[in-house]
Amino acid sequence: MTGLMAAALAAALAAGCTLSGGPRDDSRGKDTSTPSESESRAKTSSALAVKIDNSPSARPHTGLNQADIVYVEQVEGGLSRLMAVYAQKLPKAVGPVRSARETDLELLRQFDRPVLAFSGAQRKLLPLIxxxxxxxxxxxxxxxxxxxxxxRPAPHNLYLRPHRLMSAPPGSPALTTGFRFGPAPAGGKATASQTVSYSAARYSFTWSESRHRWLVAMDGTAARTTDGERVMAGTVVVQYVKMRRSGYHDSLGHHTPYTETVGAGKARVLRDGRAYDVKWKRPKAKDGTTFTTRDGKRMTFQHGQVWVVFANAS
Known part of the structure; x- marks a missing residue:
């Protein structure tokens, strides 16, 4: 994307204007258009990654429950953003969509040339993207x-039509993350809930025996999508990583944290009402992230949506 294009995009977002070719719709993120396959920009076997706003003004989210993986990243001022990855299902709409960060580029290397949907980025970051x-x-x-x-006011009202970027979901082979699914391993500790906090954001995951899922709450409020459904995860990974200050900052001077997702460290995996303390490893950016139990065996995940919450290891 050229500098002129980036400037035009930034102006459009700041003004809150309607993007060309996109109908305006209501705050629930509904899209009444039905693009045909010929209208899709790409026919790809790669996963779709969407950067999603997670400020209180951006909730409830649209299309989040159809994601295969939801990553939680810390951004400026202790707030958070979501990165939703889609391979097996493409919802009609996803959002609200927000801007990319430097962390995203390393994180997404474990997928095979994914499609990244985002609202824009800082000018200095555009060449890296x-x-x-x-x-x-x-x-x-x-x-x-x-x-x-x-x-909703801009910038919390921008939504994506995934089928305009790819004609069909690429399928699970596009998820080259290193995750392994299957029956739960032995051990673990019975756990009713787990909370992860940043300085200005808090996530809680509470086990529901009746739904056999972890119910997600954000800042103390039950998370729901715009269709009224609860946000739930089959597996939750709290991955302890190094977070350092990046060279980028917002208009208030808050520097963006850089989350190091290549390396090794500790993690806690929640599944089936139990918590497992494991190790994670990702030797190179192009490698998937593997998780192993204390006896050196691969940790298996419950089938269904996986949430990966990056927490500061220090």
């Missing part, structure tokens, strides 16, 4: 894939 092994699809490159909701 252009050089990364992914297909960048911000509104400046794919205006017809986005639309504005009318019930």
């Amino acid at each position: 252009d050089a990364a092994p992914l297909t960048a699809e911000p509104p400046g490159e794919a205006a017809d894939a986005y639309f504005r909701g009318t019930g």
